Amino acid sequence: MYIVNILQVGPAIAIAFLIKLGWYIFLLGLLIFAVVNRKNRRKATAPFILFICLFAFTLYLFINSKKEAKLAMQKFLGDYKLEQLDGIKCDSCKVTLQNNYTYIIIEKRKIVGTGNWEIGEAMDIPPGWFKLDNGPGIVWEFERFISSINRRSK
Numbered sequence: 001m002y003i004v005n006i007l008q009v010g011p012a013i014a015i016a017f018l019i020k021l022g023w024y025i026f027l028l029g030l031l032i033f034a035v036v037n038r039k040n041r042r043k044a045t046a047p048f049i050l051f052i053c054l055f056a057f058t059l060y061l062f063i064n065s066k067k068e069a070k071l072a073m074q075k076f077l078g079d080y081k082l083e084q085l086d087g088i089k090c091d092s093c094k095v096t097l098q099n100n101y102t103y104i105i106i107e108k109r110k111i112v113g114t115g116n117w118e119i120g121e122a123m124d125i126p127p128g129w130f131k132l133d134n135g136p137g138i139v140w141e142f143e144r145f146i147s148s149i150n151r152r153s154k
Contacts, residue, residue, distance in 0.1 A: 027054055076130055076141045084148035095146050113151050
């Protein structure tokens, strides 16, 4: 099943990469054309203006995507019930996700561990999940439940 997923998603990832690469090469080509022909203003002005406009648009999209990522992160923050810590059932354990992409493990009101988390992105899995260091591969944010964390594994 894992190979099938790679075969299904791989071409989509490659196409997305090639589109981005093509866009950046196009922008670079406009800039190079304007710089090479800078002595002939008639030839260089339009490509340079087009480069400035498209570069500003690209910068706007980049900044907007960072804002969207911060907004997406907000829905994951908070407390999650932790069922097992280091392979031992734990009724008083919880994990708190923080806004700097770190988490803390709390057992009986004491911090017993920390780690990093990241929002999961995959083309073949619906959004709304994240991954923990030393934790399960997928944690759904709407469940507010983490099955296990093993602090000893790397």
